[in-house]
Amino acid sequence: MTKLRVEINDPIIDKYIDGIERVETIYSDGLTISSWQFKVDNPKGIVIVTHGMHGMDASSMLDYGMFFKKEGYETFVLDMRAHGFSDGDTIGLGYTEVKDFSVLLDWINxxxxxxxxxxxxxxxxxGGTTAIK
Structure with missing residues (x-):
């Protein structure tokens, strides 16, 4: 684990702000986990996109959210703990971030x-390593 917080909040948010919404879920450890949602009518499925550790947060992945939306998938671009709009000040190198996927998956389900x-x-x-867990 590393005591580190990453907040990029890329200006690309402005490009998509009229077509995305923030979804916030709260994990049992009290942290609020934030995602950007690209809504689609009658989606083929759901895609959760997530970032890496250094120099990335959900805002840096919004182009991927738009890509999947255009392909007909409702997409959530996840800010894992200690990144972007999510709470936290410690990055667990994938070990604690599994909880962030879990709480979003519970909400989706x-x-x-x-x-x-x-x-x-x-x-x-x-983010890829965490998704595998």
Whole structure:
């Protein structure tokens, strides 16, 4: 683990701000985990996109969110703990970030409109490693 916080908040947020919403979920450890949501009518499935550790947060992955949206997938671009709009000041190198995927997946699975939709996890670097866990 490393005591580190990463907040890029790339100006690209302004490019998509009219077509995205923030979804916030709270994990049992009290941290609020934030995601950017690209909504799609009758999506083929759900994609969760997440970033790596150094120099990245969800804002740096928004182009990927738009790519999947254009392909017909409802997309959530996840800010893992200690990144972007999510709470926390310690990066767990993938070990604690599994909880961030878990709380978002629980929220997605609780939404009636996503029932029986496939869920795809798409991550870079630490985000990819965390998605595998």
């Amino acid at each position: 609780s939404q009636e409109e996503y029932e029986n939709k496939p869920i795809i996890l798409y991550g870079f670097s630490m």
